[in-house]
Amino acid sequence: MIGENGEQLGIMSSKDAYKLAREAELDLVKIAPTAKPPVCKIIDYGKYKYEMLRKEKEARKKQKSIEVKEIRMSPNIDDNDMNTKMNNARKFLEKGNKVKVTLRFRGREMAHMTQSKYILDDFAEKVSDIAVIDKPAKVEGRTLVLFLSAKK
The missing domain is CATH 3.30.110.10 (Translation initiation factor 3 (IF-3), C-terminal domain)
Incomplete structure (x- = not known):
């Protein structure tokens, strides 16, 4: 579990993690669902999605297509x-x-x-x-x- 400021909160149950996210009025997002145990983070999901789209756009700009x-x-x-x-x-x-x-x-x-x-x-x-x-x-x-x- 990772907190909203990036600090490690340790291993906890999903109920406790969800409760912490609700208290901070943010979302609980699985960052690495395949890890043992899964890694979750308390973040604003809308902002997270926006950042990911921006990173993808930047990566596409740097690609050069060969004709x-x-x-x-x-x-x-x-x-x-x-x-x-x-x-x-x-x-x-x-x-x-x-x-x-x-x-x-x-x-x-x-x-x-x-x-x-x-x-x-x-x-x-x-x-x-x-x-x-x-x-x-x-x-x-x-x-x-x-x-x-x-x-x-």
């Missing part, structure tokens, strides 16, 4: 277009996001899937100074997919 940004290319991409896509990927990686690079195949391009894998390999090699490969290039339906994340 997965996608860069789409086709197998007949030109060098300048490739450089533009690489610059975009660099920006995403510098912000701490992961990058999903997809190489989309249409129609007759599907016959040359294996020859086009070098495009993703070159892409990964050119951004290797700030990125590492999370998942190597893999065929998923009509696309080749490569995942990159920022170096730590």
